[in-house]
Amino acid sequence: MPEVTxxxxxxxxxxxxxxxFKVIADGEKIVRLELDLSYSxxxxxxxxxxxxxxxxxxxxxxxxxxxxxxxxxxxxKGIEEIMQVEIPPRAQYIRTIIAELERMHSHLLWLGVxxxxxxxxxxxxxxxxxxxxxxxxxxxxxxxxxxxxxxxxGGVRCDLAPHQVSAALERLxxxxxxxxxxxxxxxxxxxxxxxxxxxxxxxxxxxLNYGAVGPTARASGVDYDVRRDDPYLAxxxxxxxxVTDTNGDVYGRTCVRIGELHESVNIVxxxxxxxxxxxxxxxxxxxxxxxxxxxRYEAPRGELVHFIRTNGTNKVERIDIRTPTLANWTSxxxxxxxxxxxxxxxxxxxIDPCLSCTSRITLINTPGGKPGIITFDELRKRRQISDKGxxxx
Amino acid sequence: xxxxxxxxxxxxxxxxxxxxxLVRSNRIRIHTTPxxxxxxxxxxxxxxxxxxxxxxxxxxxxxTFELLYHLIGPHxxxxxxxxxxxxxxxxxxxxxxxxxxxxxxxxxxxDLFGIxxxxxxxxxxxxxxxxWPPDEFPLRKDWKKNPDTYYGGIRKEGV
Numbered sequence: 001m002p003e004v005t006x007x008x009x010x011x012x013x014x015x016x017x018x019x020x021f022k023v024i025a026d027g028e029k030i031v032r033l034e035l036d037l038s039y040s041x042x043x044x045x046x047x048x049x050x051x052x053x054x055x056x057x058x059x060x061x062x063x064x065x066x067x068x069x070x071x072x073x074x075x076x077k078g079i080e081e082i083m084q085v086e087i088p089p090r091a092q093y094i095r096t097i098i099a100e101l102e103r104m105h106s107h108l109l110w111l112g113v114x115x116x117x118x119x120x121x122x123x124x125x126x127x128x129x130x131x132x133x134x135x136x137x138x139x140x141x142x143x144x145x146x147x148x149x150x151x152x153x154g155g156v157r158c159d160l161a162p163h164q165v166s167a168a169l170e171r172l173x174x175x176x177x178x179x180x181x182x183x184x185x186x187x188x189x190x191x192x193x194x195x196x197x198x199x200x201x202x203x204x205x206x207x208l209n210y211g212a213v214g215p216t217a218r219a220s221g222v223d224y225d226v227r228r229d230d231p232y233l234a235x236x237x238x239x240x241x242x243v244t245d246t247n248g249d250v251y252g253r254t255c256v257r258i259g260e261l262h263e264s265v266n267i268v269x270x271x272x273x274x275x276x277x278x279x280x281x282x283x284x285x286x287x288x289x290x291x292x293x294x295x296r297y298e299a300p301r302g303e304l305v306h307f308i309r310t311n312g313t314n315k316v317e318r319i320d321i322r323t324p325t326l327a328n329w330t331s332x333x334x335x336x337x338x339x340x341x342x343x344x345x346x347x348x349x350x351i352d353p354c355l356s357c358t359s360r361i362t363l364i365n366t367p368g369g370k371p372g373i374i375t376f377d378e379l380r381k382r383r384q385i386s387d388k389g390x391x392x393x
Numbered sequence: 394x395x396x397x398x399x400x401x402x403x404x405x406x407x408x409x410x411x412x413x414x415l416v417r418s419n420r421i422r423i424h425t426t427p428x429x430x431x432x433x434x435x436x437x438x439x440x441x442x443x444x445x446x447x448x449x450x451x452x453x454x455x456x457t458f459e460l461l462y463h464l465i466g467p468h469x470x471x472x473x474x475x476x477x478x479x480x481x482x483x484x485x486x487x488x489x490x491x492x493x494x495x496x497x498x499x500x501x502x503x504d505l506f507g508i509x510x511x512x513x514x515x516x517x518x519x520x521x522x523x524x525w526p527p528d529e530f531p532l533r534k535d536w537k538k539n540p541d542t543y544y545g546g547i548r549k550e551g552v
Contacts, residue, residue: 038520041522046532081417208445211446211447211493211494224465229469294463307448307461329497330497
C-alpha cells in the first residue's frame, strides 16, 4: 500500500495547542512524523534582551501559562548567582511552596487531559475540580491564578500571612485523599489500563538516546531530577524522594505523575510547617557583572534550562530558553513509528506538551465596569488596601 | 548517581581537544574548534560517561557565533563543549547522527541564527512561520526589523 501523508493540526480536536504534524502513514501504521511548531512563536528571547531585570520577569513568566513560576524562578536564581546574592531562607521556602503547588496543578491538569484523550471524561471532571483547590491556594498566596508574579531578583514579592498558611494546610488532607483515589483508579480501572498499558513504550536506552526529560524519562527508569541532582531553593532541606517507574509506557508516566503529586503534597506541607521567620527580600543590585550561567530547574514537565549571558548592564546579553517539551519531541516522533494512528493523541498527550500560550492584551476593568487602563498610583493604593486586609505591614 | 567529575580529570582526558575550565561547581567548559567538535563529543560520550544531550546554547557575541553543547551523565556534571563559528561562513557539522535530540535544536538554531549544519537530514523551518523571509535571522545582534518586509500575519492594507 502506498504511503499517505495525513496532516494533523494546527487546529484539531485531538490537540489542545497549535502544532502541526505531518504523519506519513502506511495504512493504519505510522511510518514517520514531521513537526511544525511555529504557530505560537512570539520572539520572547529577542524581547528579553531589551528589558531590564525588573521588566523582563513579567515577560519571562508569560513564556508559559502553566509553568509560569518555573520560568521566572529559573531566571532569578541564575541572575542571583551571577550577582552573588544570597536570598533570605523565608523567600526560598515561599518559592518552593509556589513551585510545588504549581507542579500539583500541572499534574492534575495533565491527568484530566490524558483521561479526556481516552474518552474517560468523568476523571477529567474530577481532577479539574480538585485542581481548583490548588488554584485557590495559589490565588490566596499571590493574588493570581495563572501568572503568580511572586519572584523578583533578591526574593519574593509578597510574604505569607499566618492565616494563609493555615488555610493552605487545611486543604492538603482532602487533596491527599483524592490523590490516593487516583492511584487506585489507575491500577484497577479497565478503561485506563487498556488504553495506557504498553502504549508509547520507550526503553531506558531510548530515553537517554533521544534526550527525553521529566516524567517521560523517569517512567523509563532514568532517575534524572534536577531538584536532587543540582539542589536549588529549599529542596536540600526538605525530605522527599525522586519518583521513578520501570514500565516506560503511558501507564508508567501516569504512575510517575501521581507519585509526584504525593511528594508535592508532602513538600508543601513540610515547607508550610517549617517556614523560617525573617525578611522575604533583600535589595539586589540593579546591574549584573559579566557572566554566564546555565540555570537548570525541574519544571512539572521536566528539566528547564535558561542559558544566560550578562554583560555588566541591567539587561541580559543573551537568554537561551530550552523548554522541556522541546526536549521531549524527539522521543515522541521516535516512539510513534510503527504505531497505530489512533494512538497519536494519547502518546502526544503523555509528554504533557506545552506549546506556550498565545499572547493576549489585557484590559483592566475600572470600578465603573468600563474597560480602561489603571494608573500606577491607583494600583499602589489598591495594593496597600489589599495588604492591610491580609494583615501585612 | 556516581561521584562528580573533577576539573583535573576532565582536563587530562580532553586535553587533545582544547582547554578546560570550571565555570561552576558542577559545570566544566571545554573550548574546542569546529573541526574537532564531533570527535570531542564522541569522546565525552565514550570516556567521560556522558549519556545525554541537555541542550545546544547559542550566543552571538558580535564577532562570532558561540555554540555550547551541554552534555550530562550519571556523574551529574555538565560538560559544556564550546566552539566558535565565524559569522562570514556560519556552518558546522551536524551532531544529529550521534545525538538524535541535536536534530531539533539544530533546526531551531538554523531558523534563528542562520547557522548551517552540514549533514542534517532535514534542516527545514520549525520555529519561525512559513512566511518569514529566508535570509533574515532575528536573534543575530545586527538584525533590525525592516518596515517594508512582510514577516507573516495580516498584511498591511494596500500592499
